[in-house]
Amino acid sequence: MDRTAMKRLALLSAVPLAGCVGIQSPLSPGGDQANALHDLFVLMMIVCGSVYLLVVAGLGWAILRARRNALIPGAADGTGDRRRDRGVLIAAGAIVVGLTVLIVGSFIADRALFATGGQGAMQVRVTGHQWWWRIEYRDPSSGRWIETANELHLPRGRTTRVSLGSADVIHSFWVPNVAGKLDMIPGRRNVLDLTPRIDGWFRGQCAEFCGLQHAHMAFDVKVEDPATFDAWLARQAQPAVARTDTVAARGESVFAGPCATCHAVRGTGATGRAGPDLTHIASRRSVAAGTLPMTRGGLQGWISKPQALKPGTGMPDIPLDARDADAVAHYLAGLR
Ligand code: HEC
């Protein structure tokens, strides 16, 4: 094979690997728990890779020897027995050493996942719904719970202890860049610690099939410095501040009709709990658990045809005339 062909082959094999890094990948760890799991993964690759190479080498050796024995008369006269015993001994030794290394490695990784013991951790509750995420922060100063949805903010360098639950079926919480995944089981709370170290946007995804729109059950994760996080949380704790123009006023009154039964907008009469809290909906990055980008068009599209965009979603298609639909989208786009 000439050099350019080799280069092309190397490039081609890099294509599937390129899919392994990015904002939703355990191979780009950006937090203590993800680092521990990443190290364990590398250790497993080394141990299992070595065993694999050993087996392939042994197989190749056996094939060559069998051929030679067949060709040389009298070669298969039993003198190979001692060598075979040595081979078995080496294989057994490799298995014992390999398994011991893996046991120790997984024990260490497991300990690292809860290293802080939750001391001084931020308390967050995440509840899975078909097919969106209710997210509540415990305000460290007042002890009050602050509700939002579909977007998780985390302070860099601090530990956040997430209590996971479900309102309906089993879901699974997974932000691979920050930590491993953990199931969300109806009737109980599982606990996961997150200690992110790298700023930026990451992507979380439900990792347990939970119905037809399981693939549309994602969430955005923002890791930011603690001061920015505190300012963000303080803002989320505030009631809604709507725009003051007449279109927004019309939007708010339309919303108070069919929408307020399912959605809360704190500071207004809307206190529904069946759907996501919309108090600061426009501050989020996407609409309906990662289904659409957060733009005026994304909002209006969602409101006019939720059943077409996410068939089976808990939000019904609500027929609104064009001006009302426009006004509601304008109103929501102002709730920052
Ligand atoms: C029967 C309850 C119900 C009604 C009525 C309802 N919604 Fe929803 N809404 C939901 C549910 C459930 C979701 C989450 C859907 C999903 O992501 O699968 C949702 C999601 C949304 C979202 C996206 C929220 C987010 O965090 O991304 C917006 C915006 C929204 N609804 C606006 C409205 C508006 C405006 C109306 C009135 C025209 C309305 N909803 C009426 C239940 C309802």
Ligand SMILES: [Cu+2]
């Ligand atoms: Cu799911």
